[in-house]
Amino acid sequence: MRGMSIGELAGASGVRTDTVRYYERIGLLAMAARTEAGYRSYGSEDLARLRFIRRAKSLGFSLEDIRRLLDLQGNDASTAGDVLALTRQRIEVLQNQIADLAAIEAALANLARDCPPDAPASDCPILAHLAGLHRFKMGVPRSPIMSRKD
Amino acid sequence: MRGMSIGELAGASGVRTDTVRYYERIGLLAMAARTEAGYRSYGSEDLARLRFIRRAKSLGFSLEDIRRLLDLQGNDASTAGDVLALTRQRIEVLQNQIADLAAIEAALANLARDCPPDAPASDCPILAHLAGLHRFKMGVPRSPIMSRKD
DNA sequence: CTTGACCTTGCACCCGGCTCCAAGGTGCAA
DNA sequence: TTGCACCTTGGAGCCGGGTGCAAGGTCAAG
Known part of the structure; x- marks a missing residue:
């Protein structure tokens, strides 16, 4: 799944496009790559990250906690x-x-x-x-x- | 306790003056009587009402629910x-x-x-x-x- | 008479987590 | 080519329950 649009990503992860942009804005998702036209473009690792967020949210973690969990996930020293x-x-x-x-x-x-x-x-x-x-x-x-x- | 100031009322009921004014604004408390200088003036029934609110809040009732409870309390038909x-x-x-x-x-x-x-x-x-x-x-x-x- | 504690008003701002909007650009099918 | 669905941005608004602030008025003690 290379080069999904924000709508596809949102559909595949069960959140709204606005929410994806919101997560990007607050730094929970990295700035997305862009197509020539300026559209956000996502790969499967973005989808995995969004799904991670959704699952953590369903366990009641705050977005702040989730940010920490994602940091731990991505940090070899943790x-x-x-x-x-x-x-x-x-x-x-x-x-x-x-x-x-x-x-x-x-x-x-x-x-x-x-x-x-x-x-x-x-x-x-x-x-x-x-x-x-x-x-x-x-x-x-x-x-x-x-x-x-x- | 006739003619308490808002500060006295707040002190006696355990909420802040700002909160008392807020409750008045949203209609949870009636408009207070005023002194000649324009200061709010409260009686013991106001104190009772505020304490009611505080207790109901401590039981987790929302301000909206509390408004309804107070209405029931003040309504002979209920x-x-x-x-x-x-x-x-x-x-x-x-x-x-x-x-x-x-x-x-x-x-x-x-x-x-x-x-x-x-x-x-x-x-x-x-x-x-x-x-x-x-x-x-x-x-x-x-x-x-x-x-x-x- | 001054100082300081109180009171007044209206309005803005906070928290978390979105959600919606308008105005404009893009991509694709008929 | 037209139409429609999608994308972009910045910004505002929502929920509940307050909190904070500035500019001014009032009151009592010293």
Whole structure:
């Protein structure tokens, strides 16, 4: 596949032409070779690089991380340990994100569990929680009628 | 707390003054009352509203969702079920996000597990995966020297 | 009266990762 | 030759959620 146009490259790699140009602009792809007419011209190694980017993106790596990974790939002095370090960092971030989201989800699920759908919003424990009224955990206050002397 | 300044409100609610003005601009807070000099002046209900926003934000609600929650809170016709619906939506999004991140994390952990840190990057299974070379699952190719006639 | 901390406004800018547009040039088929 | 699809460039706009800044007004302490 010598001399693909940007459209062919984009089609073959599953990104848009604008995105290819964007990647070139930010230095993620090298400046493309040009035809006489000034059209960008790509070879199979460009396609491989774009596919690499797409796969890395699907694993949640940022373009900045991907740039580093590509540097490691192209640098004879780098080791698998270097790649592993980036990967471990990414895993750690993921674990933290998952933990944060799971904590939020648990909190919401907890609130949702005790929410009586047919009650007026003013009795909604979710709104109560958001309003900062976690004092009354829940349930009917025992004999509110009796608690005159509070 | 009648007639707090924007700075006092911000201090008491844990957001910045700029953010308070921003919330006013996007309609999340009502236009504040003004002093004769044109300074914004807040009461305790504004503080409560800002704290509501902060708590909802910490549960990952978007400002748009928060606006809806506040509308529900202020609307006598709304029910706890309305709040619950928003909450369930949010929970569903969270569960999807968690599942996506967990899948990525598992994939990365899987790749990281088999990565020999001291090998050159060219032998890194992570890079190999990103390059799309999942053909050779791993291990030494059996007798590469013998495979002359492939 | 001055200093300094606060307040006002409007507007621009940031992050990441694109996406779209207009105005013009090129390549190929009917 | 005409038409259409593709290519080029520079630049702007989008998303959400703010942040920063400059030029000016206000207020309280010393």
